[in-house]
Amino acid sequence: MAINDNVLIKIRDRKDSLTPVERMVADSILANVEEVPHLSVKGLAQLSKTSDASVLRFCKTMGYSGYRQFIVSISASLGSMEEDQKDRYTDIQPGDELSVIISNISLNNSKSIEDTLSVIDRSEIARAVEAIRSCSRIALFGVGASGIVCLDAEQKFSRINKICHAYTDSHSQLTAATLMGKGDVAIFVSNSGSTADVLDALEIVKKNRVKTIAITKYTKSELADKSDIVLSISTPELTFRSGAMGSRIAMLTVVDMLFAGVASAEYQNVKRYLAKTHNVLAGKYRK
Template sequence: MAINDNIFIKIRDMKENLTPVERMVAETILSNTEEIPHLSIKSLAKLSKTSDASVLRFCKTMGYSGYRNFIVSISAALGSMDDERKDQYTDIQPGDDLSTIIANISRNNCKSIEDTLSVIDPEEVARAVKTLRATDRIIFFGIGASGIVCDDAEQKFSRINKMCHAYTDGHSMLTAATLLSKGNVAIFVSNSGDTLEILEALEIARKNNACTIAITKYNKSELADKADILLGISTPEVTMRSGAMGSRIAMLTVIDILFAGVASAEYQNVKKYLSKTHNILAGKHRR
């Protein structure tokens, strides 16, 4: 269960990966949010032009044991809908004035983090932190905006003396994955979860028995399906570059959570490294 569970966000993010019939149920729910808690399973089946069995199958796909549990989650999510409607994602529009851009980008970034809290699984985070604490080598894989996230991760984990490196181009990723072994951790960062170079490196890492962690959009993808540990993020449905901005902010937040989780659990051991790195950088600033 996510930290700040919101079923509407899950439906939005999963919609394109559902079966055609399940998608009909999803679109009906997203178009009739206020009415759904008052509908029986038969009524929702009729409204969505599907069947009782299809609605129940949809509920199970969303992670619920039955229709009643699903409706309880819908009702809970509706309780916060009024505030969320004021904070919907807004894409960059040609000709926007600077004050509008400042407001919209800030709102989108905040929303990406809030929505990611609705889909990320704390138990998976705990597994990832435990694995990172136990390993002696961490490798980060990502291309483009995801590569920037990997560089940030390398900088953070290096500060607590973890042996780690970020690889951000296809050829170097394949080489790095080939040299992985059992006990190593490979973290793959990809919003889509379908980047070819990432999937090729993932296959090599799995063959070498490295533990694989995916940071990727909360929906069905090859990366999400094949990684040992899945840390899902939620990103906006926008058309311009603000979409990549939102996913990057969400991914950076997940990296911060992992770093803080490891550093906090091992604080007595890593505080000397944090202090040393802080002091050397502070000395540079005084020059």
């Protein structure tokens, strides 16, 4: 289950990957959030111009066993969504004052982390931490902004003596994927979950029986469907002007969770590695 479950954020993020009929239910819910908790299955079906069966299928798609459980979650999410409306993601606008930019970027980053906590599964984090602890080596695959996240993870895990390397271009990714085997862990970072180079590497490592972890947006995607462990993030739907800022912050937060989880579980061994690397780096800068 998610750390801070908010079904309305899940619906928002997954809407574009739903079937046309499911999207009609999703749109109706998001447009009538105050009214929905008071509706029966038939009432929501009429509101969304679908059928009772379509509404129940939608609940199942969103991870709920029945309509009542779904409606209870909707009601619980309403308060946080009211706060969300007050503090909405804000895109970069031409000519913004620097003070406005500073405020908006800080808010967007905070919201990305907060919303990610609503969709990421605590049990999946635990599985990922255990997989990393028990593996022979870690390989990370990502391009562009996602590649930067991979490099951050490489730096962190290397400091605690984990054999770890980030691969951020298609040629090195294919080579690394080919040489991985059972006992290794491959971490794939892609906001969209459809990056061609990343998916090519995923196909190769799966044939080699490598444990796979995906860090990707909370939506239906090929990467999420084919990975053993999925760590979902939530990001705003803004224009190209914002680039990948929100998704990068959310992904870096997930990397920090994994690193801290591994380091905490292995603290007696890890602390000496952290001390050694700290001392050697501190000595370099004192010279």
